[in-house]
Amino acid sequence: MGRTPWSARVPPDPLCNRGIRVPATREKAGQRPAADRGVRPTRNSMSFTVETQHARFPSLSLDCGVTLVDVDVAYETYGTLNRDRSNAILILHAFSGDAHAAGISQETGQPGWWASMIGPALGFDTDRYFVICSNVLGGCRGTTGPGSINPETGKPYAMNFPVITIADMVRLQKLLIDSLGIAKLLAVSGGSMGGMQALQWAVAYPDSVSAAIPIATTARHSAQQIAFNEVGRQAIMADPDWNNGDYYAGNPPARGLAVARMVGHITFMSDASMREKFGRRLRDKDAFGFDFSVDFEVESYLRYRGSRFVDRFDANTYLYITKAMDYFDVAHAKPSLAAAFDPAKARFLVISFTSDWLYPTYQSREIVSALRGRNIDVAFCELAADYGHDSFLLHNMQLTDMVRGFLRSVERDAVPS
Amino acid sequence: MSRADDHAAVAGLLDRRDYLMIAEIVEPGSSVLDLGCGGGELLAWLHDHKRVDARGVEIDGDKVQTAIARGVSVFQGDIEHGLDDFPDSTFDFIILSQTLQEMRYPLHVLQKMLRVGKRAIVTFPNFGHWTVRASHLMSGRAPRTRLFPYDWYDSPNLHFLTVEDFILLCRQQHWTIERQVFLRKNREVRRFPNLFAEVAVFSIRSGE
Numbered sequence: 001m002g003r004t005p006w007s008a009r010v011p012p013d014p015l016c017n018r019g020i021r022v023p024a025t026r027e028k029a030g031q032r033p034a035a036d037r038g039v040r041p042t043r044n045s046m047s048f049t050v051e052t053q054h055a056r057f058p059s060l061s062l063d064c065g066v067t068l069v070d071v072d073v074a075y076e077t078y079g080t081l082n083r084d085r086s087n088a089i090l091i092l093h094a095f096s097g098d099a100h101a102a103g104i105s106q107e108t109g110q111p112g113w114w115a116s117m118i119g120p121a122l123g124f125d126t127d128r129y130f131v132i133c134s135n136v137l138g139g140c141r142g143t144t145g146p147g148s149i150n151p152e153t154g155k156p157y158a159m160n161f162p163v164i165t166i167a168d169m170v171r172l173q174k175l176l177i178d179s180l181g182i183a184k185l186l187a188v189s190g191g192s193m194g195g196m197q198a199l200q201w202a203v204a205y206p207d208s209v210s211a212a213i214p215i216a217t218t219a220r221h222s223a224q225q226i227a228f229n230e231v232g233r234q235a236i237m238a239d240p241d242w243n244n245g246d247y248y249a250g251n252p253p254a255r256g257l258a259v260a261r262m263v264g265h266i267t268f269m270s271d272a273s274m275r276e277k278f279g280r281r282l283r284d285k286d287a288f289g290f291d292f293s294v295d296f297e298v299e300s301y302l303r304y305r306g307s308r309f310v311d312r313f314d315a316n317t318y319l320y321i322t323k324a325m326d327y328f329d330v331a332h333a334k335p336s337l338a339a340a341f342d343p344a345k346a347r348f349l350v351i352s353f354t355s356d357w358l359y360p361t362y363q364s365r366e367i368v369s370a371l372r373g374r375n376i377d378v379a380f381c382e383l384a385a386d387y388g389h390d391s392f393l394l395h396n397m398q399l400t401d402m403v404r405g406f407l408r409s410v411e412r413d414a415v416p417s
Numbered sequence: 418m419s420r421a422d423d424h425a426a427v428a429g430l431l432d433r434r435d436y437l438m439i440a441e442i443v444e445p446g447s448s449v450l451d452l453g454c455g456g457g458e459l460l461a462w463l464h465d466h467k468r469v470d471a472r473g474v475e476i477d478g479d480k481v482q483t484a485i486a487r488g489v490s491v492f493q494g495d496i497e498h499g500l501d502d503f504p505d506s507t508f509d510f511i512i513l514s515q516t517l518q519e520m521r522y523p524l525h526v527l528q529k530m531l532r533v534g535k536r537a538i539v540t541f542p543n544f545g546h547w548t549v550r551a552s553h554l555m556s557g558r559a560p561r562t563r564l565f566p567y568d569w570y571d572s573p574n575l576h577f578l579t580v581e582d583f584i585l586l587c588r589q590q591h592w593t594i595e596r597q598v599f600l601r602k603n604r605e606v607r608r609f610p611n612l613f614a615e616v617a618v619f620s621i622r623s624g625e
Contacts (some may be wrong), residue, residue, distance in 0.1 A: 167560040186478070209533050225595075245550055345440045347490070349485065365494075368492055368494075369502045370502075372492075372502035372503055373502045373503070373504065374504075375503065375504060377470075377472065377490050378492060379484075379485050379489075379490040379491055379492055380483055380488065380491075380493055381478065381481045381485055381491075381492075381493050382478060382491035382493055383478070383482075384478060398482045401482065401485075402482055402485040402486050404486065405486035405487055406485055406486075407487065408488055409488030409489070409490075412488065
């Protein structure tokens, strides 16, 4: 590890949901209505502060047959729900995200992981829409997961936590949306694992979704995607500190989790973005060390990201959520992907990125092709971007414009003037 | 809105005279797929003024973004693949404006259009126009006119068809021509269209 912390020197790590540049302030902010549910508009609207909220549901039936009891959900909301409750948008986070999608966290002072897209006058315009984001089931940021206390034993679930699916995550989100009194969401949207949840929403609750915006995602995990997840899981389970998942009273498997995260980060970038960011530059030295300390910038970066991840993420959550992604196949037990979309009624906007090799464009095209096969209204664009899978989290004016225009047309068609 | 108003609006908006005729042919409330829809100008107009369920296909990413930002459902892809996924008779109208001559396999595309759409509206520049004939005859070189301004080596046009060619194809394929309009600048050409029309607009369907 070099002397200077990476955080001071490198572009922010988007999937770490920290440090996305918050766009410049807009005047409009001051006029925002006093929002309910934790949104505290300030004079500087782009840096409005938010407080994570909590809800508890008595039980949740899972695909594996188990019923979880006393399920907690951490969530945040931005903007104001309108009178006829028709302007709600559910944002779905990616693998390592959390409920803090936008604004500045009152607790940590950090911007949300999609602050570039959610806020006044942004793609998901909080002056128009009531935006909700919750931590997923199995998570470690406030929603019930393997690190939560099992009410039956009084101890953390650890590996007694049932294996969950993307459909289970969505089922819990539906309970939350129902509890907020929202019968129909204007839109559901997310990237990567968030996109899987968006697809699941569209087929599982077709009457509750007007539009879906799956970004940089897939209708089913491929062998390559499963393979990378398995490497991460094996790294964690090979760490002696993992202790069969029972480490909450002692040291977490920090080394294993850090290695898993390092692999993950490689898959989030692209050859071009790594070349641009690091090249073969050496880290704080002019010549090779001829030892196995850090030589290259890229090594330093990965080690830094790995070690930082350990501070905020639970290794067992890593196992459970990657497994949920690997199980995801929207066409499971259906004759075809197109048949899987039979129940869907939403309009779709599907977006992929040219340099994303983890969730390549062909997977988005597969979704689009299946939707067309059922004559479901779908718009699709492959955006040119060099930053690999990370691209969906970075500020991108084209993405903003498309999402804004699409949402407007959904509103317009939903309420004929 | 009267027909004249319609024309003025579309002409001002689109600056494409074949669009005038397309806008007139498309029935209100119908479903439309525009192949090679660009930034979605025509589709947006059809949606706003004729309550059309409007979709498009476009290969150029920047144009796709423009169209989606405009609220039009456009998917990025090439025209032929765009058609393959759809069930039969999905759309009331499928539009191919000024692109037929750029298709590698035009007959193939037309057949697919008539599978997925109940009707196809096709517009193309008329290679039979007298200026083209004159240019070729006088210079002895590949014709270059206002309508066909490209050098032979950088032309997007792969095929050069005339009004007569298209009518003959329809006859051979047993397609019915429901409407045909011929244009020279913003005027309709009624006599000797193959000689005087710059742009031809056909609305066709399968069967006789």
